Amino acid sequence: MTTLLSVSNVEKSFTMHLRDGIVLPVVEGVAFEVNAGECVVLGGPSGAGKSSLLKMVYGNYGVDGGAIKLWHNGEWVDLATAKPRRVIELRRDTIGYVSQFLRTVPRVSTLDVVPSHW
Numbered sequence: 001m002t003t004l005l006s007v008s009n010v011e012k013s014f015t016m017h018l019r020d021g022i023v024l025p026v027v028e029g030v031a032f033e034v035n036a037g038e039c040v041v042l043g044g045p046s047g048a049g050k051s052s053l054l055k056m057v058y059g060n061y062g063v064d065g066g067a068i069k070l071w072h073n074g075e076w077v078d079l080a081t082a083k084p085r086r087v088i089e090l091r092r093d094t095i096g097y098v099s100q101f102l103r104t105v106p107r108v109s110t111l112d113v114v115p116s117h118w
Contacts (some may be wrong), residue, residue: 001035003071005057010080012052026052030066047056056080058097059087070095 012027027049034036034040042050054060056079063080070077072094077086091097 001037003019003033003035005034005071006067006069006076007032007053007057007066008069010056010065010068012049012051012056012061013064054097058095059090060097 008031010027010030011025013023013025016022016024030049030053032040040055044050052061056063057070059079059082068079070079070090072090077090077100079087079090082090
């Protein structure tokens with residue numbers, strides 16, 4: 001199988017600046033791969049870091065450690081270190097993200113919400 005996404009040893013924490021700089025580790029040592037044609041589920045209890053991990057894969061959140069490699073136009077690109085313009089290119093051509101808080105329009109199908117090139 002062809003691997004399209006490789007997440008290895010990813011870490012992320014948040015600093016609570018208004019709470020004396022308390023550091024909250026939200027993701028530690030996460031690793032997985034997604035192959036072409038695979039259907040995967042990211043599961044876990046509330047507060048486990050699922051949304052934070054997806055935001056890191058999409059490039060919205062920075063990564064404290066590890067690598068998030070995406071197969072794009074015949075080469076691996078590490079989202080953990082990619083420059084902003086490169087992340088925009090990946091979003092335009094290779095990866096999409098739909099938030100759990102998506103505000104959909106009633107009576108509009110999913111196919112009309114998702115861009116046709118995906």
